[in-house]
Structure formats: structure tokens, C-alpha cells
Amino acid sequence: MKIYFKPFTYITIFACIILSCSNDDTSNTTSNNNNDDVAVTELHAAFTEFNPDAVTVILSDDGTEYYIETTGFPDHTSIYWEPSHALYIDEPGVTKTTQNTYIGGGQGEAASFTVDATPNLTGATVATQLNTIGIAVSGASIFNDQEGMGDLDQAAQSLDWAGAHKGPGVYHYHLEPTPISSDDDSLVGILLDGVFIYGRQCSSTGTHPTDLDASGGHTTTTQFTNGVEEYHYHIINDVYPAGNYAYAPAYVLFAGPFQGY
Ligand SMILES: [Zn+2]
Ligand SMILES: [Zn+2]
Structure with missing residues (x-):
């Protein structure tokens, strides 16, 4: 498996100088076709954590991209399921956005x-959008801190x-999703x-990291990188x-902002 490791940073910078590639694109595209994209030969080990009933991931574009398909249906309980659904729970402290909304209703969740x-x-950053900014291991969407x-x-x-x-749109997380990660x-x-x-703690130290950048990111090993250091984000412990x-x-x-575009 070929995954990101530290010396690659310099190769990427060189490639950008030679190809004059631009990383200041703030449009809402979800793919990136820079000529310096690097191919991988198999899926990252972290994908084994994703809910197989919801999420399908395949390598595409000669291994330079992951194509991710999701039903958008989370594998945990919520007041946002239809009351007849097995995963519906009443949450007395929660006021639904509208009474008629439920997971699978409206425009549906598939994406x-x-x-x-x-x-x-x-080192270039891109602001997040008021839309899906990521896919959680449950299969549901991740949004940022704006509504x-x-x-x-x-x-x-x-x-x-x-x-x-x-x-009216998809079911989505804004906060630490405690069915997935709760201070771990x-x-x-x-x-x-x-x-x-990842959650608020890092497997490399077993505690809350103290070396995070503005996006909650740093470069260390994780439980999925087989000893190799790799840039990743954490939920910031604030x-x-x-x-x-x-x-x-x-x-x-x-x-946000994104560090990887
Ligand atoms: Zn929202
Ligand atoms: Zn970490």
C-alpha cells in the first residue's frame, strides 16, 4: 500500500512548481485533477471501518482517486428516523428542524x-462549504460549524x-458524533x-493531541497506518x-479549513 508519508511533501511542492498547479481553487468541486495526483494500489486500511451496508469505495482514475458512494443512512438510533423504523428513538430534549422530516424522506440521503x-x-487551505464536507464511517454526511x-x-x-x-437535505453531523466517537x-x-x-484523542499518544494546526490536523501514526506517519484531522477538544x-x-x-485540496 502506498500512503502519504512525510518526504512526499517535498516531491509534491516540486511538482507544483514545475506544473504551476493551483491550490487556491475555492469552487465547490469534489474532485481534483491536478497532474501531480499520486496513484495508490489498494484502498486505505481505514476504509475497513466504514459501514458496509451504506458505503462503497472503489479506486478510480488509475488509482489517483477514491470514488465513494453512500446511502447516507446512519447505522445508529436517532429521533430523525421515522417513528416506525427500528432505529427510531424519542429524544425529549431535541426539537426537530420540522416535524415532517425523517431519514430517507425529502430528497433522500444517497450521494x-x-x-x-x-x-x-x-500548505494551501480551502474554506469548507455549507454542504457535505465529508462522509462519516456510519455512512451519513459531515457538515461544518455553520447552519x-x-x-x-x-x-x-x-x-x-x-x-x-x-x-430538507441530507441527515448530517455538525458535532462530535458520539455513536461513532466519544472522547476517544x-x-x-x-x-x-x-x-x-479521528476523535478527540490520537492513537499515537493515547491522549488529546497538543500539536494540532488550525484545522485540527497533525502528522503522526494512526491505528490504520502500520507505523507510517500520515497527516490526519482530529475533532478539536474545545x-x-x-x-x-x-x-x-x-x-x-x-x-475547516481543508488542508488537503
Ligand atoms: Zn445542519
Ligand atoms: Zn493524531
Whole structure:
């Protein structure tokens, strides 16, 4: 398996100088066709953590990209399932966004994305969008710390015990998704820049990392890299002031910016 390791940074920078590639693209594309994309020969070991009932991942474009397809249906309970569904639970502290919304309703949850198999970690950053920014291991979408055009705290009362909700669009997480990771080092998902995101703790030290960049990222081994150091994100261990969240304390899942585009 060929995965990101530190010396590769310099190769990528060289390639960018030669090819004059641009990393300041802020458009909402989910694929990146720079000529310096690096091929891998098999799926990253972290994909074994993804819910196989929801998520399908295949290598595409000669191994330079992962094509990820998801039903978008999480494998855990929520008030956002239809009351007749086996995974429906009542959550008395949660006020749904609208009473008529439920997982699988409206526009449905299914989606597909193409992400770089090897993130472009050149130091350039890209802001996240008000849309899906990643796929969690459950199969559901990851969003950032904004709701509509405002701060998330206004909408926090509608977030379920997984830190997620659904309006007319897809069911999506904004906060630490406690069915997946609750103050531990579990894999949470992959973001659309190709970088994996983990819980608040890091397996390399067994505790909360103290060397994170502004995106919650750093380069260490993880439980899926077989001793190789690899850039990855963490949920940042700072309490988010969402006073009306039913399951406080809240931790923002990922506020950006992307480091891997
Ligand atoms: Zn939302
Ligand atoms: Zn880490």
C-alpha cells in the first residue's frame, strides 16, 4: 500500500512548481485533477471501518482517486428516523428542524463523491462549504460549524444525540458524533479533501493531541497506518458554546479549513 508519508511533501511542492498547479481553487468541486495526483494500489486500511451496508469505495482514475458512494443512512438510533423504523428513538430534549422530516424522506440521503487518494498537503487551505464536507464511517454526511448563513448554536436544539439533524437535505453531523466517537481515538470519517478525521484523542499518544494546526490536523501514526506517519484531522477538544444542545458539552466535528485540496 502506498500512503502519504512525510518526504512526499517535498516531491509534491516540486511538482507544483514545475506544473504551476493551483491550490487556491475555492469552487465547490469534489474532485481534483491536478497532474501531480499520486496513484495508490489498494484502498486505505481505514476504509475497513466504514459501514458496509451504506458505503462503497472503489479506486478510480488509475488509482489517483477514491470514488465513494453512500446511502447516507446512519447505522445508529436517532429521533430523525421515522417513528416506525427500528432505529427510531424519542429524544425529549431535541426539537426537530420540522416535524415532517425523517431519514430517507425529502430528497433522500444517497450521494457519491470523488476524493484524491493522496491529499495535496502543500500548505494551501480551502474554506469548507455549507454542504457535505465529508462522509462519516456510519455512512451519513459531515457538515461544518455553520447552519444556513449563521452560527450553529441557533440550531443546536435540533441536533440529536449524534450531534446531527436533517432539514430538507441530507441527515448530517455538525458535532462530535458520539455513536461513532466519544472522547476517544476512533476513526470518524473521511473529508472531501481526502484526509481522514479521528476523535478527540490520537492513537499515537493515547491522549488529546497538543500539536494540532488550525484545522485540527497533525502528522503522526494512526491505528490504520502500520507505523507510517500520515497527516490526519482530529475533532478539536474545545467545548462549543451551544447552550440549547440537549447533550452538552458539544464539540464541533470540523470547522475547516481543508488542508488537503
Ligand atoms: Zn445542519
Ligand atoms: Zn493524531
